[in-house]
Amino acid sequence: MWLPIVGLIVGIAAGFLLDLRVPQEYTSYLSIALLAGLDTIFGGIRSYLEGMFNVRIFMSGFFFNTLFAAGLAFLGAFLGIDLYMAAIVAFGVRLFNNLAVIRRILLSNWLSQRD
Amino acid sequence: MKNLVRKRKITFILTLISAIIGIMLATQLQSNLTPKVTESRSITELRGTLLKELEKSKSILSDISKYDQLNYQYETALNDRESIAVMKEELQRAKKLAGLVPLEDRGIVLRIEDNDSAPTPVEYPTERGNLPPSGESSGVVLDDDLRWLVNEMLANGAKAISINGNRLISTSSIRNVGDEIQVDTKTIQPPYEIKALGEPETLISGLKLEGVENFFLQSVNKQIVMEEREHLVIPAFTGEKTIRFMTPVKAKGDS
Numbered sequence: 001m002w003l004p005i006v007g008l009i010v011g012i013a014a015g016f017l018l019d020l021r022v023p024q025e026y027t028s029y030l031s032i033a034l035l036a037g038l039d040t041i042f043g044g045i046r047s048y049l050e051g052m053f054n055v056r057i058f059m060s061g062f063f064f065n066t067l068f069a070a071g072l073a074f075l076g077a078f079l080g081i082d083l084y085m086a087a088i089v090a091f092g093v094r095l096f097n098n099l100a101v102i103r104r105i106l107l108s109n110w111l112s113q114r115d
Numbered sequence: 116m117k118n119l120v121r122k123r124k125i126t127f128i129l130t131l132i133s134a135i136i137g138i139m140l141a142t143q144l145q146s147n148l149t150p151k152v153t154e155s156r157s158i159t160e161l162r163g164t165l166l167k168e169l170e171k172s173k174s175i176l177s178d179i180s181k182y183d184q185l186n187y188q189y190e191t192a193l194n195d196r197e198s199i200a201v202m203k204e205e206l207q208r209a210k211k212l213a214g215l216v217p218l219e220d221r222g223i224v225l226r227i228e229d230n231d232s233a234p235t236p237v238e239y240p241t242e243r244g245n246l247p248p249s250g251e252s253s254g255v256v257l258d259d260d261l262r263w264l265v266n267e268m269l270a271n272g273a274k275a276i277s278i279n280g281n282r283l284i285s286t287s288s289i290r291n292v293g294d295e296i297q298v299d300t301k302t303i304q305p306p307y308e309i310k311a312l313g314e315p316e317t318l319i320s321g322l323k324l325e326g327v328e329n330f331f332l333q334s335v336n337k338q339i340v341m342e343e344r345e346h347l348v349i350p351a352f353t354g355e356k357t358i359r360f361m362t363p364v365k366a367k368g369d370s
Contacts, residue, residue, distance in 0.1 A: 007130030011137020015145070018138070022146040030146070034139045041136060044129070055125055062132055 028084055029070040035091045036065035042098040049105045065091075214284035214352040218275050222312040222347035223319060225264065226340040227256055227305070230332060256307060256335055258291045264309060264327065265289065271321030273311040275349045279303040282352040299354055315343040 022030050040062040047053045069087045076083025192199065210216045265276055265283065276283045281298040288299060295302045311318060319341050322328075331337040 003126050004129040004133045008133040008137045011134035012141045015138040015141020020142040027146050030143050034143050037136045055128055
């Protein structure tokens with residue numbers, strides 16, 4: 001279980017070392033993609049805790065969500081529709097939902113272990 | 116055994132994905148934190164400088180149009196150079212006539228000097244009976260005498276006259292103020308020296324015909340010395356000259 005955390009730290013370090021920079025106009029798309037990725041991660045953790053974890057669903061969800069979120073926001077900017085906001089709201093709500101579910105599961109697991 | 120392999124695979128995938136998320140996070144942080152401040156500031160700065168430059172270019176454009184106009188004026192003036200030369204000539208002529216420029220030409224110098232020979236009794240000539248018959252007149256040259264001389268010179272074709280270096284112009288006056296004579300507002304002291312431009316012979320013979328020498332000798336006991344000069348310089352009028360009470364009358368058809 002500690003390997004993914006190590007991977008996260010290594011990724012952050014690599015990102016800082018690579019010194020990648022996105023132009024000002026495109027930071028919003030990257031943030032959307034990041035939000036989608038985080039949402040997928042939390043969804044994965046939740047499904048793992050619920051015992052319904054599927055690697056294929058998880059992987060496809062991660063890549064599809066990030067790419068489509070960014071792509072749709074990009075398209076929306078061209079069409080004059082603020083899909084960016086819609087994606088932010090949708091992923092944000094799902095993220096917090098997942099967090100709440102994870103917390104509840106962890107809490108019930110901990111309580112049942114204590115009893 | 117199979118379960119272990121699968122679990123490892125899942126862990127590997129999770130690690131990979133969290134690494135990707137980490138890279139994205141770092142990129143987002145970096146592009147959000149450092150450049151955002153400087154770039155947003157530079158945009159406002161750019162707007163300000165753009166506005167300034169626009170203003171500058173506007174003023175430069177107006178300058179260009181101004182100088183174009185000036186250039187056009189100069190070019191037309193170049194075409195009218197002849198008329199400007201005529202105007203300059205005219206101005207020079209007007210200045211000469213008004214006595215504002217020094218002049219040089221042939222002329223005479225007339226000096227009124229004390230007579231060293233024996234004084235002769237004072238005797239007014241009949242034609243100059245308007246002189247004040249006071250004893251003071253003997254030995255003292257009066258404004259009347261100078262006016263007479265100047266008038267005779269002008270009548271005999273003098274073009275420009277100066278008394279002791281004071282140029283006479285059309286509005287000049289010669290008068291007694293106390294014991295002294297003033298030309299315009301400048302006091303002159305004897306010995307008096309009158310310079311006049313003109314044909315020397317005409318001037319001298321005209322003065323002699325009037326009996327100037329005789330008169331001065333008899334009435335004020337002074338000697339008149341007249342000299343011909345080939346190059347006589349008459350200075351310019353140096354007093355103040357303001358145009359007042361002088362408005363040209365505009366005739367009809369005059370532009």
